[in-house]
Amino acid sequence: KQEVTQIPAALSVPEGENLVLNCSFTDSAIYNLQWFRQDPGKGLTSLLLIQSSQREQTSGRLNASLDKSSGRSTLYIAASQPGDSATYLCAVTYGTASKLTFGTGTRLQVTL
């Protein structure tokens, strides 16, 4: 069974700090990897999508990297803000299947 793991499970940082969220996957034959944000009581919002042939993607203060050979991805958040507080999920797609295999999530709290 393909497994996706996220570390840490929870993280609390003061506003303004840069932070890194980690995602690892057991099967490196991924097609792509996505990072999502989930706010309480709301659905998931896609943040970044990295194709298997890419090394990184950037959007504003967010940067996601992908190392297929080691089965790892990181989400870097620069200059964190209280509005960044949410659960962050990574998800991978394998082969020709469109379904997403999600990690367990990292619950982030950015304090004032």
Place this chain on the structure above:
Amino acid sequence: GAGVSQSPRYKVAKRGQDVALRCDPISGHVSLFWYQQALGQGPEFLTYFQNEAQLDKSGLPSDRFFAERPEGSVSTLKIQRTQQEDSAVYLCASSLVLGVGETQYFGPGTRLLVL
């Protein structure tokens, strides 16, 4: 519509009851996915449709779970004889076409509590 909508948002059921969860995808979206998210866990795939065809139902946990999308738009996830372990948030997502890497747009979910 503006986004994926799901109803009801919250459902409390007594063990043994049948429930039906509705998903309205974004208009024109061909693909529709159902995921189950237990408390403190990431979502897990249940099933998906391309138009009215159910292409993969490998994630449905038991034969008590049934999903349909008869006209290729609205979908219903039905759970028969609910059990306490069915308590979770059920998420629906749609995408414009069926393809790897196509962005899936998620609804707010239905939170099911089985007592």
